[in-house]
Amino acid sequence: MKTAGGSADAKRRAGEQAAQEVEDGFVVGLGTGSTTAYAIEAIGDAVADGLEVRGIPTSFQSRQLALEVGIPLTTLDAVETVDLAIDGADLVVDDPGSPAHGTLIKGGGAAHAREKLVDAAADRFVVVADPSKLADRLERSVPLEVLPAAHSVVADRVRDLSGDPSLRAAEHKDGPVVTDNGNLVLDCEFGPIDDPEELASTLSSVPGVVEHGLFVDLADATYVGTEDGLEVRAY
Numbered sequence: 001m002k003t004a005g006g007s008a009d010a011k012r013r014a015g016e017q018a019a020q021e022v023e024d025g026f027v028v029g030l031g032t033g034s035t036t037a038y039a040i041e042a043i044g045d046a047v048a049d050g051l052e053v054r055g056i057p058t059s060f061q062s063r064q065l066a067l068e069v070g071i072p073l074t075t076l077d078a079v080e081t082v083d084l085a086i087d088g089a090d091l092v093v094d095d096p097g098s099p100a101h102g103t104l105i106k107g108g109g110a111a112h113a114r115e116k117l118v119d120a121a122a123d124r125f126v127v128v129a130d131p132s133k134l135a136d137r138l139e140r141s142v143p144l145e146v147l148p149a150a151h152s153v154v155a156d157r158v159r160d161l162s163g164d165p166s167l168r169a170a171e172h173k174d175g176p177v178v179t180d181n182g183n184l185v186l187d188c189e190f191g192p193i194d195d196p197e198e199l200a201s202t203l204s205s206v207p208g209v210v211e212h213g214l215f216v217d218l219a220d221a222t223y224v225g226t227e228d229g230l231e232v233r234a235y
Contacts (some may be wrong), residue, residue, distance in 0.1 A: 006035075006130025007227060014128040014225030015039035018086045021126060024052050027079045029118035030066055031087025032059040032111040035128045035225075039086045044069025056082060058118050059111035060180050076121060085122035087115055089215070092127060092222050094134040094233065102222070102235035103196050107143025107213030110168070110179045116211055119218055127222040134224065138193035142203070143168070143213040144186040150208025151184050157206050161199075164189040183210055 015038025022028055022043055030040055040055075040062060047053060047070050055071040056079070057063035066073055076082070091105040104127065106112045119125045144165075146154045155165040168177040168185040177185050193199055196216050203212040222233040 006132045006225070010130040010225035010227060011035040011128070012038045012225065013230050014130065014223045015086075016042045017223045017225070017230050018126045018128045019043050019046065021084055021124070022046065022051070022053055023083070026053045026083040027074065027081065028053055028055050029082050029085030029087065029122050029125075030055045030057045030062045030071070031085065031115055031119070032062050032109045033088035035088045035130065036062065036086060037065055039128055040065050040071065041069055044071050047071055054079070056118055058087070058114040059109065061109070061111075076118060082118060082122040083124070085119045085125045086128060087119055087125070089127050089129055089133055089222075090213075091135050091138065091140045092129055092133050092219075092233075093136070093138055094222075095136045098137065100138055100193075100196050102217075102219050102233070103138060104215035104219060105138065105140050105142060105213050106215055107145070107185070110143070110145070110177050110185050112143060112213045113145045113179065113181060113183075113211035116215060116218070119215065124220050125218055127219045128225070129222055130225050138196055139191065141187040141189045142193075142199075144188055144203065145179055145181065145183045145210040145212075146186055147208045147210060148182075148184050151186060154206055154208045155186060158186065158188045161202065162190065181210065
């Protein structure tokens with residue numbers, strides 16, 4: 001499995017290609033992360049050239065960038081539909097022979113609860129990635145956004161499921177990471193995940209879990225930026 005981060009050029013190619021799917025009048029879900037940032041910037045350029053869109057940011061980070069580049073913003077409860085969502089991923093299963101093909105793990109930026117809400121509401125959800133995010137199977141920790149009062153109870157339940165949970169620590173302050181929703185994040189190692197749909201359902205049923213980072217049967221396509229071009233995976 002590849003784990004190193006991709007180049008800026010590869011990320012830019014993926015983000016800018018996804019931005020080309022945005023049409024006049026669209027409501028667009030604006031994901032979080034370094035690759036999605038290129039898409040947001042490209043949409044901002046198109047808005048400056050006269051494109052009329054409204055964006056729904058999935059995090060404080062994407063909201064700030066969208067405001068900086070001039071994208072008008074709205075909220076999910078103020079629109080009838082989301083035409084397109086553009087978002088990144090920490091891992092994308094890239095094996096056409098696997099039933100998990102196109103399954104994602106997200107949550108490295110601790111924004112996966114809002115991301116899943118917007119991505120699932122969209123008529124079309126496009127993932128932007130570089131080759132370092134592709135893997136032939138699910139084998140990465142699954143982030144769980146959990147209510148602060150429930151983190152120890154949820155951790156015990158994860159252990160019952162043969163998982164190994166750890167509370168995500170903040171990097172530039174003492175204490176844990178706190179999400180935009182005011183919750184905590186447990187990073188849960190399960191080893192190779194053979195049945196992501198079953199695990200996703202089980203995790204969703206645990207009291208105290210706000211959302212997990214398994215995105216199953218949500219993505220319509222992944223745009224993979226490479227060093228010399230772009231590859232598209234359709235699901």
